[in-house]
Amino acid sequence: MHCPYCRHTDSKVLDSRTAEDGCSIRRRRQCPSCSRRFTTIEQMQLVIVKRSGVVEPFNRDKVVSGVRKACKGRPVDEVQLARLGQVVEDTLRACGQSEIPADEVGVAILGPLRELDQVAYLRFASVYKQYHSLEDFESEIAMLRIESEPLGIEPLIPDQFDNKVSNFTPHKLTPGRTET
Numbered sequence: 001m002h003c004p005y006c007r008h009t010d011s012k013v014l015d016s017r018t019a020e021d022g023c024s025i026r027r028r029r030q031c032p033s034c035s036r037r038f039t040t041i042e043q044m045q046l047v048i049v050k051r052s053g054v055v056e057p058f059n060r061d062k063v064v065s066g067v068r069k070a071c072k073g074r075p076v077d078e079v080q081l082a083r084l085g086q087v088v089e090d091t092l093r094a095c096g097q098s099e100i101p102a103d104e105v106g107v108a109i110l111g112p113l114r115e116l117d118q119v120a121y122l123r124f125a126s127v128y129k130q131y132h133s134l135e136d137f138e139s140e141i142a143m144l145r146i147e148s149e150p151l152g153i154e155p156l157i158p159d160q161f162d163n164k165v166s167n168f169t170p171h172k173l174t175p176g177r178t179e180t
């Protein structure tokens, strides 16, 4: 490791410790030539295994540029794209594997992209999941609709389940109740 101050070609490790996330190591170093100190962070190298079997280093910029294309014309800014790239990398690192199949990168992108922008998500998913027909889009949109419905509200129960409705006694949910 070259010294960042004087470019000396060697440095001495003073201290090594595992970072809080457990996924990297911080090393405190000192340059033997100018005596200045600096810190390096070592991370496991992530490599992506493509379908063809070709292996290449993980590149967060590549993830971001792919997502940026899907976000064209959408209200998504560079800060959000960078954050998404970080989330994707964190997700992949959290797997604890150094070799990641290319498919899993796509999967890791889909979740945060859906939260960011649903139209961009559909564009990305249509390429990634290889939609072949309008039905593929329709079922994906139906899924998005279901998921965007508010949670925590009991659906209206049709007449034939009247019995269940009358069994529902909200008083039982109040604190200090006595069990029967």
Ligand SMILES: [Zn+2]
Pocket: 003, 004, 005, 006, 007, 008, 031, 032, 033, 034, 035, 036
């Ligand atoms: Zn130096």
